[in-house]
Amino acid sequence: MRRKGDTVLFDRPPRAAAWAAVGGKKESEGPLADAFDLLLTDASCGEKSWEKAESDFARYTLEAALKKGGLSAAELDGVFAGDLEFQCTASAYAMRGFDVPYLGLYGACSTMAEGVGLAACMVEGGAMRRAAAMASSHFCAAERQFRTPLMYGGKRTPTAQWTVTGAGALVLDAAPGGPRVQAVTFGRVRDYNVTDINNMGAAMAPAACETILNYLADTGRTPEDFDAVYTGDLGLVGSRLLAQLLEREGVRLPNHQDCGLLVYSVDSQNVQAGGSGAGCSAAVLCCHVLPLLAEGQLRRVLFLSTGALMSQTTFLQGESIPGIAHLLELSSGEEGQ
Structure with missing residues (x-):
């Protein structure tokens, strides 16, 4: 394991041993519906609160990943997990x-890449034989916490994004074969004075731009070295801003895809600027990106989870919204890469 700038490069890249994704009703109507391991059309999961339901989503996805890997929970040395609820209660209760x-994380929508990066460091460093990363979100719980209760019936703006009701979980180990985590670039908090809580894409795009630039500078690679560059949940607005910001630095991303635009159909699902939430990039990573790597349809990709680090309190106090982005370099694990 070596460090160059903000990037950790793995000499023995940890393997993605098992993964799973769980989605809700909105996700069952989207383009990736068939790729999810489990779809629950009852957003409440039979519980008395949205928050309890989100814990169920998190629990189901970790159980599914363990089952797919032929593993028991006792074989995990640690779980890095987080969500959008106060004090990460969805993860803690799950x-x-x-x-x-349990190692609780709060990186907002950047939590999955942060968790995978930390888990990879622990596995490659020998501190853990097997570690899991997990992130979840729930549309109803997030709207109640960060904006307005659903019964209020507030009008959503065109720049708003739809929080994914779902979760993703990934188990890493040091065994041979399978997709690998080649490197991780941990992001820095950046604040460009965006104050609109209904425009998370604008708040997160500058952080995504900087993390990409830092990774490219640290490694000497170019975007053309990758089959795809995935961002977490910038949506329509943030994706356009990211392209503009990178072009100012002389960098183009012709192979860019955004998880918030993959999980939903913006044209037909009434999700405004696309998907968001800690479960957005987590679910897309586990139901779309990793399977393509495992099948060899993708050989090497960059995967960023992006997060807006405000709280309900700071928003009401008139604070701006800091952004963060963590980056993973992932490969199919094929020889000669």
């Missing part, structure tokens, strides 16, 4: 059902 060391 982990009540697993007797495993």
Whole structure:
């Protein structure tokens, strides 16, 4: 394991041993519906609150990943997990059902890449034999916490994004074969004084731009070295801003795709600028990106999860919205890469 700038390069890249994604009703109507391991059309999961339902989504996705990998929870040395709820309660409450060391994270929608990066560092460094990363979100819980309760019936702006009801979980180990985590670039908090809580794409795009530029400078690579560059959930607005910001630095992303625009059909699903939420990039990574790497349809990609780090309190206090983006370099694990 070596560090260059903000990037950690793995000498023995950890393997993606198993993964799973769970989605809700909106996700079952989207372009990636057939790729999810489990779709739950009841957003409440039979629970009395949206928050309890999100814990169920998180629990189901970790259980599914373990089952697919032929693993038990006892074989995990740690789980890095987070969500959008106060004090990451969806993840913490989900982990009540697993007797495993739990490392709670809050990176907002950047949590999945952060968790995978940290888990990879622990596995490659020998501190953990097997570690999992997980992130979840729930549309109803997020709207109640960050904006307005659903019964209020507020009008959504064109720049707003639809929080994914779903989760993704990934188990890493040091065994041979399978997709690999080649490197991770941990992002820095950047604040460009965006104050519109209904325009997360604008708040996160500058952080995504900087993390990409830092990775390219640290490694000497170019975007053309990759089959695709995935961003977490910039949506329509943030994706356009990212392209503009990178072009100012002389960098083009002809192979860019955004998870918030993959999980939903913007033209037909009434999701405004696309998907968002900690579960957005987590689910797309586990139901779309990793399977393509495992099948050899993709050989090497960059994957960023992007997050807006405000809280309900800071928003009401008139604070601006800081952004963060963490980047993973992923490969299919084929020889000669």
